[in-house]
Amino acid sequence: MPVVVVANPKGGVGKSTLSSQIAGYFATQNQRVMLGDVDRQQSCKLWLSLRPDTARPITSWELDRDNLAKPPKGTTHVVLDTPAGLHGKRLKEVLKLAHKVVVPLQPSVFDIFATKDFLDELAQSSQAARTQIGIVGMRVDERTRAAEELRSFVESTGLPVLGNLRSTQNYVQLAARGLTVFDLAPERVARDLAQWQPICDWLDQ
Numbered sequence: 001m002p003v004v005v006v007a008n009p010k011g012g013v014g015k016s017t018l019s020s021q022i023a024g025y026f027a028t029q030n031q032r033v034m035l036g037d038v039d040r041q042q043s044c045k046l047w048l049s050l051r052p053d054t055a056r057p058i059t060s061w062e063l064d065r066d067n068l069a070k071p072p073k074g075t076t077h078v079v080l081d082t083p084a085g086l087h088g089k090r091l092k093e094v095l096k097l098a099h100k101v102v103v104p105l106q107p108s109v110f111d112i113f114a115t116k117d118f119l120d121e122l123a124q125s126s127q128a129a130r131t132q133i134g135i136v137g138m139r140v141d142e143r144t145r146a147a148e149e150l151r152s153f154v155e156s157t158g159l160p161v162l163g164n165l166r167s168t169q170n171y172v173q174l175a176a177r178g179l180t181v182f183d184l185a186p187e188r189v190a191r192d193l194a195q196w197q198p199i200c201d202w203l204d205q
Contacts, residue, residue: 001075001076001077001078002076002077002078002099002100002203003077003078003079003080003097003098003099003100004022004077004078004079004080004098004099004100004101004102004203005080005082005094005095005097005098005100005101005102006018006019006022006079006080006081006082006101006102006103006104007082007086007091007094007101007102007103007118008084008086008103008104008105008111008114008115008118009084009085009086009087009114009115009117009118010084010110010111010114010115010118011084011085012084013104013105013106013111013138014104014106014138014139014165015081015082015104016037016041016043016044016047016081017104017138017171017175018102018104018136018138018165019035019037019044019079019080019081020035020044020047020081020175020180021171021180021181021182021196022079022102022203023035023044023058023077023079023180024056024058024179024180024181024182024183025180025182025196025200025203026076026077026079026203027055027056027057027058027182028056028182028183030056031076031077032059032074032075032076032077033057033058033059033075033076033077033078033079034058034059034060034061034075034077034078034079035048035058035059035060035061035078035079035081036060036061036078036079036080036081037060037061037080037081038080038081038082038083038094041083043081044060044081045060047175047178048060048178049178050175050176050177050178051178051179052177052178052179055178055179055183056183059075061078061080078097080094080097080098082094086118087118087121091121091122091125092125092127095122095125095127095131096127098127098131099130099131099132100131100132100133100134100202100203101122101131101132101133101134102134102135102136102162103115103118103119103122103133103134103135103136103159104135104136104138105135105136105137105138105150105154106137106138106139106140106150107137107139107140107141107144107146107147107149107150108146109149112149112150112153116153116157119133119157119159132202132205133159134159134160134161134162134199134202135154135157135159135160135161135162136161136162136163136164136165136199137150137154137161137163137164137165138164138165139165139166139167140164140165140166140167141166141167142164147164160202162198162199162202163195163196163197163198163199164195165192165195165196166191166192166195168192170189170192181193181196182196
């Protein structure tokens with residue numbers, strides 16, 4: 001059972017957006033998906049409460065922040081949204097569950113520097129050898145100098161860039177309805193789905 005952990009110690013980088021979209025992708029593949037939330041803000045839990053009955057089901061995974069239990073039987077895929085400031089013992093506990101770690105990263109010097117130490121901590125973890133780690137650029141405008149700086153930083157880490165997601169109101173508007181780009185007719189979000197394709201390919205590996 002794949003467990004995908006979305007993590008970055010920096011707040012406001014798009015962890016909950018990325019987590020809900022990944023869960024939405026798995027759901028459209030007819031998987032039995034659970035979306036766990038150990039963030040105090042409980043953004044993913046709120047998002048699930050907004051999800052319409054007509055959308056493909058995604059189940060909430062109730063987690064005690066001090067006790068990461070195993071997912072219920074019958075679950076095929078798990079996506080885990082994590083809080084800002086995740087490090088140390090708490091990070092190690094989460095990594096014990098993870099098969100893949102997705103790190104959302106915005107093209108900002110503050111986000112890049114805040115994430116560097118986290119990536120080093122991931123690499124030094126005893127779980128790193130069995131855990132795939134990938135980076136997703138969030139709110140990236142490929143034409144900007146900030147996007148170039150992001151590319152340079154990621155290249156220095158040796159980690160794969162799974163893809164870059166543009167800044168668009170689609171994610172904001174869909175989140176308010178408990179939906180993802182995968183829940184809409186493809187022609188309505190063709191540009192976003194094209195950006196997601198390499199990320200989905202990696203998730204399916």
